[in-house]
Amino acid sequence: MVSKRPNASTRETYGKTLLEMAGEFPDIVVLGGDLNVSVFTHLWRDKHPDRFFDFGPAEQNLVGVSAGLAASGKIPFVSTFAVFGTGRPFDQLRVLVAQPHLNVKLVCTHAGLLTGEDGMSAQGIEDLALTCSLPGFTVVSPADSPETAQVIRAAAVTPGPFYVRLSRAATPVVHGPGYRFNLGCAETMRDGSDVAILATGVMVSVSLDAAELLAQQGINARVINVHTLKPLDEEAVVSAARDAGAVVTAEEHYIHGGLGSIVSQVLGQKRPVPVEMVALEGYAESAPAQELMVKYGLTPQRVADAAQRAIKRKG
Amino acid sequence: MQAIAKELRRDVVQTIYTGGSGHPGGSLSEMDILVTLYFHVMRHDPANPRWPDRDRLILSKGHASAGLYAVLAKAGYFPKAELPTFRKLNSRLQGHAHPMTPGVEMNSGSLGMGLSFALGCALAARLDKRRYNVYALLGDGECDEGQVWEAAMAAAHHRATNLVAIVDRNRIQNDRTTDEVMKLEPLAMKWRAFGWRVLETNGHDYTALISTLERASQRQGRPTAIIAHTVKGKGVSFMENNPSFHGKAPSAQELEKALQELA
Ligand SMILES: Cc1ncc(C[n+]2csc(CCOP(=O)(O)OP(=O)(O)O)c2C)c(N)n1
Ligand SMILES: [Mg+2]
Numbered sequence: 001m002v003s004k005r006p007n008a009s010t011r012e013t014y015g016k017t018l019l020e021m022a023g024e025f026p027d028i029v030v031l032g033g034d035l036n037v038s039v040f041t042h043l044w045r046d047k048h049p050d051r052f053f054d055f056g057p058a059e060q061n062l063v064g065v066s067a068g069l070a071a072s073g074k075i076p077f078v079s080t081f082a083v084f085g086t087g088r089p090f091d092q093l094r095v096l097v098a099q100p101h102l103n104v105k106l107v108c109t110h111a112g113l114l115t116g117e118d119g120m121s122a123q124g125i126e127d128l129a130l131t132c133s134l135p136g137f138t139v140v141s142p143a144d145s146p147e148t149a150q151v152i153r154a155a156a157v158t159p160g161p162f163y164v165r166l167s168r169a170a171t172p173v174v175h176g177p178g179y180r181f182n183l184g185c186a187e188t189m190r191d192g193s194d195v196a197i198l199a200t201g202v203m204v205s206v207s208l209d210a211a212e213l214l215a216q217q218g219i220n221a222r223v224i225n226v227h228t229l230k231p232l233d234e235e236a237v238v239s240a241a242r243d244a245g246a247v248v249t250a251e252e253h254y255i256h257g258g259l260g261s262i263v264s265q266v267l268g269q270k271r272p273v274p275v276e277m278v279a280l281e282g283y284a285e286s287a288p289a290q291e292l293m294v295k296y297g298l299t300p301q302r303v304a305d306a307a308q309r310a311i312k313r314k315g
Numbered sequence: 316m317q318a319i320a321k322e323l324r325r326d327v328v329q330t331i332y333t334g335g336s337g338h339p340g341g342s343l344s345e346m347d348i349l350v351t352l353y354f355h356v357m358r359h360d361p362a363n364p365r366w367p368d369r370d371r372l373i374l375s376k377g378h379a380s381a382g383l384y385a386v387l388a389k390a391g392y393f394p395k396a397e398l399p400t401f402r403k404l405n406s407r408l409q410g411h412a413h414p415m416t417p418g419v420e421m422n423s424g425s426l427g428m429g430l431s432f433a434l435g436c437a438l439a440a441r442l443d444k445r446r447y448n449v450y451a452l453l454g455d456g457e458c459d460e461g462q463v464w465e466a467a468m469a470a471a472h473h474r475a476t477n478l479v480a481i482v483d484r485n486r487i488q489n490d491r492t493t494d495e496v497m498k499l500e501p502l503a504m505k506w507r508a509f510g511w512r513v514l515e516t517n518g519h520d521y522t523a524l525i526s527t528l529e530r531a532s533q534r535q536g537r538p539t540a541i542i543a544h545t546v547k548g549k550g551v552s553f554m555e556n557n558p559s560f561h562g563k564a565p566s567a568q569e570l571e572k573a574l575q576e577l578a
Contacts (some may be wrong), residue, residue: 031440053438061431061465068435071420073367074442075433091425092462095457096432100414284461 005172005205008145011109014166015021015040016078017152022048025156027075031055033062038168039079039109059206063089067096070103074266075156078104082111082124082165097161098134105155106131107164111141112252113280113296114169114202125280127249129257133161135162140183140232141251142166143204144173147227150181158183165201169289170198172205174225184228186236192220196240196247200226203250203278203298210250210303221307226259234266241271246310248276252293252301255279274313278304316521319389320350324550325577326385326398332570334402337410339554340561342382343452344485344518344545349386350495351524352450353511355550356532362390364417370447371436373421375429376454376483377411378562384408384416392418427460429453431478437478437538448532450479459497464509467505467540471510476534480511483518485547489557506540550577 007099009090018041021028029051036042045052055062059080066076066154085108088092090117097104102299108127115123131139138158142148149167155162172188181187189204199207204225211221222244225237241247247267248259267273284296324346331337355368372547374383378476381401388395393407399491400406407416408560411424421432433451440447453463482502486493493499503513512535516527524543531539547561548554551573553567564574 022513029438051442055465055469058462058465058469060427061434061469064428064431064462064466065469066433068373068432068437069439071414071432072436072439072443083507092428094430095425096428136520158431158527168535 005174007170009170010142010143010145010148010166010171011040011168013145013148014107014152017042017045017149020152021156023298025075027073028156029053029069029076031062031066031076031078033080033084035080037281041079057084059084059169060092062133063092064096066104067102076104077107079107079109080126080145081122082108083122086124086127090130094134098136101136101160103159105162106154107155107166109166109167110168111165112167112201113165113284113292113298114171114252114289116168116292117286119286120283123284125254126257127157127165127284128229128253128259131259131260134161137161137163137230138228139163140228141201142227143201143225144171144175146173146175146177146179147181151227154181155181160286167202171202172206174208181227184231184233185197186229186233187225187227188222189225190221190223192222193243194219194221195311196222196224196225197250197303198226198237198240198243198247198259199250200229202252206248206298206300207303209300210307213300213304219307219311229259232262232266234270237263237266238271241273245314246274248278248303248306248310250278252298255281274310276310278303278306316350316354320346321577323350323385323389325574327381328551328565328573330381330401331564335398335466335530336402336564338378338562339381339565340487340547340557341376341379341485343407343551343554344547344550345438345452345483345551346384347519347521348383348481348483348543351521351528353386355398355525356528358455361418363576364392367542368445368447371420371433371449373436373449373451374412374419374423375430375451376426376457377423380410380412383412383419387416387418390418403463425477426454426457427462430466430470434466434475434480438473439477440477440539447460448479450481452481452483452510454488455482455484455486455493455499457561458502459508466508467506467511470538474536475538476536478529478538479541481541481543483545484542485545487547487556487561489561490536491558503542510537511540512537513540515542518545519549521537533542544574552576556575
């Protein structure tokens with residue numbers, strides 16, 4: 001990553017956390033689609049084969065079976081890549097999980113641009129839009145590995161459908177050991193009142209770096225980690241807009257239907273202020289993840305530029 | 316049971332007529348299968364629809380909800396007086412079966428999903444060391460959906476011996492016959508090739524249905540598929556084998572004629 005922070009793998013944290021939870025949560029069962037090594041659920045598979053089911057790359061069935069298990073009192077954790085877990089079985093998520101509000105936990109890795117070399121078909125840049133469009137889903141995009149560990153626990157104890165978005169690449173750690181994740185409560189990571197940067201996922205780290213760049217020019221940026229996209233912490237969003245008068249959203253996702261859309265929807269209704277969005281404008285290509293982040297504009301400099309534009313528009 | 320089925324077929328045409336829309340063809344073809352399951356084969360408790368040890372019927376062909384509602388009302392899951400609320404505002408009887416109705420296990424309306432859901436229920440029985448069976452009722456047109464075959468492969472792989480798929484083989488789907496829309500034969504060979512034990516039965520003959528379903532509940536290390544040969548629209552002459560009554564309510568005159576035939 002661009003930042004100087006040490007990197008850690010959120011998907012590895014996922015697999016390890018889940019394994020730690022096995023004794024405490026006897027109803028958890030883990031379901032996979034032939035990508036268990038990649039999503040680190042092989043750790044669980046090898047320890048708890050009786051509570052693990054592989055369905056091969058057949059995601060419609062994978063989600064369908066999870067719904068039947070959830071309806072029978074189990075807590076199924078379903079994991080594959082974001083494209084295969086949200087796109088392929090979208091109708092199954094809609095009809096079998098969201099509509100009956102079943103307790104299915106969908107934890108997908110390889111979301112976004114950070115999937116890198118596998119190219120556009122593997123880069124899930126629509127997963128947040130898809131899952132946020134499902135009534136009753138909780139949607140969380142953790143900023144780093146320490147947060148991921150707590151999100152996975154929150155998923156297990158929060159009733160109802162739950163989507164967690166993780167990356168392929170190891171990502172910068174932005175939280176210290178004392179961090180407490182609060183589902184649905186956005187986290188202010190840096191205070192400031194000239195502009196508010198609302199970021200999610202890996203863009204939290206990028207935005208913290210952007211805030212440093214802005215500070216060098218005398219601009220104080222508030223940086224908020226919007227880990228929970230749904231339900232959105234509207235209060236934090238509105239008060240950021242009120243205090244700073246200008247907002248930047250930053251996400252490693254398509255510009256439609258993700259954080260920028262969701263924040264703009266709330267601000268348009270409750271506190272109209274200038275909003276600038278840093279997000280993907282379309283499909284990308286195959287390349288090392290870091291080079292893609294630069295080419296497609298997901299850098300501290302681009303976030304800082306967006307902040308400058310937002311401040312100029314304050315009027 | 317024949318007498319019950321006749322009464323419930325009257326309920327089906329009446330319910331769909333009152334609702335103004337619905338799917339009579341598949342509701343009538345599945346009726347004898349459902350009556351055999353709910354009144355002879357399955358262990359279930361209408362007073363306790365969520366009884367954890369119950370046998371489960373998953374209506375994957377959820378458009379044929381009117382048939383299931385008639386059966387559930389007769390069994391006592393909810394008052395028969397609710398049937399006229401079918402498809403009306405504030406009703407528990409949704410157009411496609413939804414678990415808000417007591418006795419309905421799964422939300423439906425998008426074809427191809429029920430066998431996967433049923434497999435999830437079947438695997439949960441194994442995890443919980445419960446003895447229940449899970450029956451998934453599929454349409455034959457529904458077998459065009461790829462997910463059915465994903466689930467078929469997975470159920471055999473995971474040795475879901477307590478899972479029974481029943482195909483309502485009425486040879487008609489939405490627009491036309493299954494032969495015209497998408498050939499399914501050799502259907503029994505397909506299930507067999509996917510690792511299932513296959514039984515075939517006349518889906519309207521109670522002696523045959525009972526013996527087939529009883530055989531299916533004797534576990535044999537494999538899931539069981541039953542191809543139930545049925546007549547779409549069974550019991551109402553002008554609906555029988557008539558694709559136009561797949562998803563259309565009868566007119567007032569048609570209702571009267573149907574009720575006469577089913578008297
Ligand atoms: C995924 C999906 N595609 C299309 C439809 C529309 N549709 C409803 S019923 C039907 C035909 C079903 O035929 P079959 O399974 O043979 O049902 P039956 O004859 O038992 O009524 C179709 C295509 C649907 N409900 N779901
Ligand atoms: Mg049919």
